[in-house]
Amino acid sequence: MRNLKPIFHAGVCIALLAACNSKPSNDKTAADTTKTVAAAPAGPGSPIKYDSSKRYIFLTWDDSPQPPGTVVSKRIFKEQGVKATFFAVGMHYDIDPVRKRILDSIRNEYPQFLLANHSYSHGFRDNYNKFYTMVDSAASDFAHAQQQMNIPLKIVRMPGRNNWAGKGEFRGPKSSEKVARRLDSLGYQVIGWDLEWQFVKGSAPKQGAAEMVRMINDKFESGYTNQPNTVVILAHDRMFGKAPYTDSLARFITLLKQDPRNVFETIDHYPSVMNK
Ligand SMILES: [Zn+2]
Structure with a gap:
């Protein structure tokens, strides 16, 4: 950074x-x-100027690449003309050439899309308690993903933990803070989330589009977010691969675009990342 x-x-x-x-x-x-x-x-990380009359929405999709959800999400974002960030997992990238091509296309489609780091092993395959006590191994895991997927900037989301780290400031669970501190010392920004579009049964979106938009509006109005006038949304690529959920994603963005204050940005333009 x-x-x-x-x-x-x-x-x-x-x-x-x-x-x-x-x-x-x-x-x-x-x-x-x-x-x-x-x-x-x-290129990625090039600065922008904020407009205080706008509300900045950061769509951040985790666990990429996971076709068909990743491909479908990209298509919807492109049709709607909105920016988004994909936090990718190295071991998903490693599966086959199709997945490699999907991630390569995300990397090559900046400024609409930003590719970011969500570890190589997804926290030792969701074994978070072990992952976050083994600080050296966790740091190596992120470094391996960074290099292997050719991630353009040192921006990380920690698997299974809503931690924030940057500029020597830390928020989030104490159980994973040692890893967040190590990543900060290595020059990474750790990005958590303000609001999650949750899933049930492995991949089905729990909330409907209108409900999510209401929750976003509540977040902006309450001001209860990590940074003022910004909301970071977490969702997962795999949630939107099937038709009814693909429609739900399209409706979600259509509804958000109806408010002229809403601006969609990639996470390299998040205030704490920009000011580093
Ligand atoms: Zn994840």
Whole structure:
């Protein structure tokens, strides 16, 4: 994350918001500058400027790649034109070439999608108590996933634990905090979640689309989130592979888009990540 530039980077300010420039928008020089800067491709971690009148929603999908859910989720996000982050598991990537191609496509579709790290072994195959007491092994597990899947930034979600870590600040369960602290010392950002779209019977979404949207609105209105004016949603790719649930995901995004305040961003643009 050390390559992240400060939030108010002048070039990006010009690229994203012509209003940053004090000259009138019909000024020919300003317009030309905007055009030139915007043409340069921006990679993962490139800064954005926040708009305080907006509400930032971070869709973060875990355990990728898990077809058909990953492929279906990607398709819905693309049709709807929203950004999302996929937290991937190395041992899922390793299964076959199809899964490798799916993850490669996520990595290559930034800025719409960001690929991030959800460990190699998913916490020793869900053996969380053991994983989080073996700090060296856990750190190696994340490092292996980072390298093997060619994850562009050092952004991690810990399997089975809602921990946050960055800039020397820690939130979440004490049982896994030693690993969060180690990851922080190694330059990773650990991202938890504000709200989960839960599942039952292994993969079926528990809540309906409208119910999820109500819960998101409640979160924004209560202000009870990890960072102000942001909500990080956790869901799992595998929840949306079957038709009724695919429809539910599409309806969920359609409903959210009806509120003009809602902006969808990838997790490299989460405030604590940006300010590191
Ligand atoms: Zn997971």
